[in-house]
Amino acid sequence: MSFGSDIRVVVGIDFGTTYSGFSFAHLSNSIIATNDEWPDQIGQLKTNTVLKYDNDGFKSVEYWGYPALTKTSKRKEDNPIELFKLHLSNMPESKKPYLPPNLHYHKAIADYLRELGKQIKKALTTRWPGIDHMYQVLFVLAVPAEFPESSKSILRQCAYDAKLINKLNTYKLQFTTEPEAAAIYCFNTMSETEIDDYIGKSFLVVDCGGGTVDLTIRKLLNKGELGEVTVRTGDFCGGTYVDQEFIKFLEIKVGEFAISRLKETHYGQYQYLIQEFCRSVKLPFTGVREDYKIYELDIEQICPLLKQCVTGSKKKRLEDDEWIIDLGFEDVKNMFDPVISKIIRLIHGQLNNDNTCSIIFLVGGFSESKYLQKRIKEEFNCRVDHISVPQQPITAVARGAVKYGINKKLIKNRVLKYTYGRSTLRPYNESIDPIERKRESGHVLVFKLLAKKGTVVEVDQKFSQTSHPENSDQKAMWYQLLITENEDAKYCDEEGVKPLGDFIVDLPDTHLGKDRKVYFELCFGEMEIQAYAKNVNNGLKYKTTFDYYNENYNI
Structure with missing residues (x-):
């Protein structure tokens, strides 16, 4: 760079x-x-x-x-x-x-x-x-x-x-x-010998954070370049969702009202309760029954204010148990399993799109969970050659982002996650267009494809089109960039099509009528999309990094 x-x-x-x-x-x-x-x-x-x-x-x-x-x-x-x-x-x-x-x-x-x-x-x-x-x-x-x-x-x-x-x-x-930065970090943790062995091969990076899990399959094109193989995916199934399962478990023991009241009136105690669970149970949990010793959650000692929030039969039962709640092996396993199952499904989805993937890297704070590592190795050991957790996986995204900033040429290409198009006009066709879409000029406003979801685009690759004004006396042309997860969008306002940004190209030479050509170009050089337009007749150029539509934006 x-x-x-x-x-x-x-x-x-x-x-x-x-x-x-x-x-x-x-x-x-x-x-x-x-x-x-x-x-x-x-x-x-x-x-x-x-x-x-x-x-x-x-x-x-x-x-x-x-x-x-x-x-x-x-x-x-x-x-x-x-x-x-x-x-x-x-x-x-x-x-x-x-x-x-x-x-x-x-x-x-x-x-x-x-x-x-x-x-x-x-x-x-x-x-x-x-x-x-x-x-x-x-x-x-x-x-x-x-x-x-x-x-x-x-x-x-x-x-x-x-x-x-x-x-x-x-x-x-x-x-x-995040998965791109993590992939760069993983690439940089490889030794020279490993790099030589993996050139031309693909690897999956699974970034397991607190709230989100992000995945991407990359290919090591050579010692200094990474390409993207599959569309990036992710879901809300990070480590904090295990904490939420723990809270659901407690709600059964002490009542939903008690937990809600504790959270509302003594938030510090509520948070301390979660942190104690993470320190004493979540982090050391390996998923091996022989390793686990029943954890006794002493409410009086760890969260005494919770006692004041418990009522009715649950209070009587806890008093009989001296305010101790046992967390057994199956209890803890059941807190992890719904979250880990989602992550495993995401990994299967990625590997199903590339059966040549030879290594899985686990990064992010939740990747340090021994039980998560165990489940992933059990599920995928026969499908990939190696499953690795790099050193200090919690720093993978930040450190990879630095590497990317120093040398953007590390990223050779990306896979488009969306279909991109623009609004344009074409003559009305009664065999395919509803009559209500016909404009006075005899045209229909439609979605014109620029780049399709799943396309591998090189850095700085451009997609271009030309167009002409709708009316002879038109003094400007409005360009609207559109985005959708659909691959065959037809109209600009159909379900799933969203405006990404727009800008206006001046067309002052009205004496030329409709014979005024405008050149439009979309560039995927960086993570932020850039668009260019040129009035071919007078040479005026327009450039924008799209200022995306943000409803109700008000700071």
């Missing part, structure tokens, strides 16, 4: 659903470091993606990261803001995490990135006192594979509002996907 003369440092940001972190490297030596100093934490490679606001109507952040879960705010009744990243996703609105009515998720993201930016500045200036983080740093932000295209534009706006960047469309903020 060619840098502007001002770039000195590349920072890779892993903005996660439950935990976030960053890595960085100076271009003078490219040795990657991962931040391990956070508010109230030292030695941790990530901190919690959590905010706690001051008593000012969500105007200012009181605590962020780990302290947001552990410190007492000025308003004890206020819960920390969590899981707000999932509002970027395309999951149904009814399943998205709760946010207070007067807090938009764009603001929560911007506020968190602002605090993260302060930590980045501190880390960089401590190591390199002369570095100006606003002008001499290239940020690479990783996005989950299953998130919609609009998420990148929203994150760019949030990064601008967070003062990570000083111009909205600056090249100093770039994007990669």
Whole structure:
């Protein structure tokens, strides 16, 4: 990659659903470091993606990261803001995490990135006192594979509002996907001998985070290039969903009301209860019955305030058991199995699309689970040659993002996850077009294919078309880029077709009538799509990086 003369440092940001972190490297030596100093934490490679606001109507952040879960705010009744990243996703609105009515998720993201930016500045200036983080740093932000295209534009706006960047469309903020960054990291963990052995072969990267799991199959084209083989996939089945199964288990023992009341009135105790489960049960669980010793959850000792929330027959039963709840082997296994089963189905889906895949890399924080590793090895040992968990898998995305920022030529091609097209006009055809679609000019507005889902596109590959105005006196032409998961879209407003962006090309030479040609080009050079148009008659050129449609955007 060619840098502007001002770039000195590349920072890779892993903005996660439950935990976030960053890595960085100076271009003078490219040795990657991962931040391990956070508010109230030292030695941790990530901190919690959590905010706690001051008593000012969500105007200012009181605590962020780990302290947001552990410190007492000025308003004890206020819960920390969590899981707000999932509002970027395309999951149904009814399943998205709760946010207070007067807090938009764009603001929560911007506020968190602002605090993260302060930590980045501190880390960089401590190591390199002369570095100006606003002008001499290239940020690479990783996005989950299953998130919609609009998420990148929203994150760019949030990064601008967070003062990570000083111009909205600056090249100093770039994007990669989480599985792409993880694949680059895995590639760089291979020895020279391994690299030689795997050239020409494909490998699957399974990024198991807290909220999401992302997958992509890549091919090692040569020692310095990776190609994409399959469409990126993912789902909401990360490690925190095991925590949710634990909470469901507790609800059976103490009652839904008791858990709801604890969460509402004593959130710190609620979180401590989950953290104790993670530390004592979830992390050490191997899935081997002989390894497991029944865990006695002592409510009086670990979460005494929960006692005050339990009522009725459940309270009587717990009193008889001295407020101890046993977590047996099958209980814990049943907490993991629904989540792991989803991950296994995702892996099968990827491997079914490429039967030459020879290795599976497991990365992300949840990949450190011994039971997850065990289940995946049992399921796929006979299907692939090797299943590997690289060193420090929790840092894979951030460190891979740094590598990508230093050398974008590592990525040779990508597989399109969507079908792209544009709105255009063609003559009405009574045999295929409903009469209500016919315009006064005798034309119909239709979806014109530019690039189909599943197409392997080279970096900087372009797709082009030409068109003419609908009317002789038309002074401008409107171009709208459309996106869909359908492969055979016909009209711009049919189900599943969404507008991605638009711009207008001026057509001043009305004396030429309809004989005015406009050239249109779509480029997939980077993760953000660029479009170009040219008025062939007068040579005027138009260029845009699509500012994706964001409904109700208001920070």
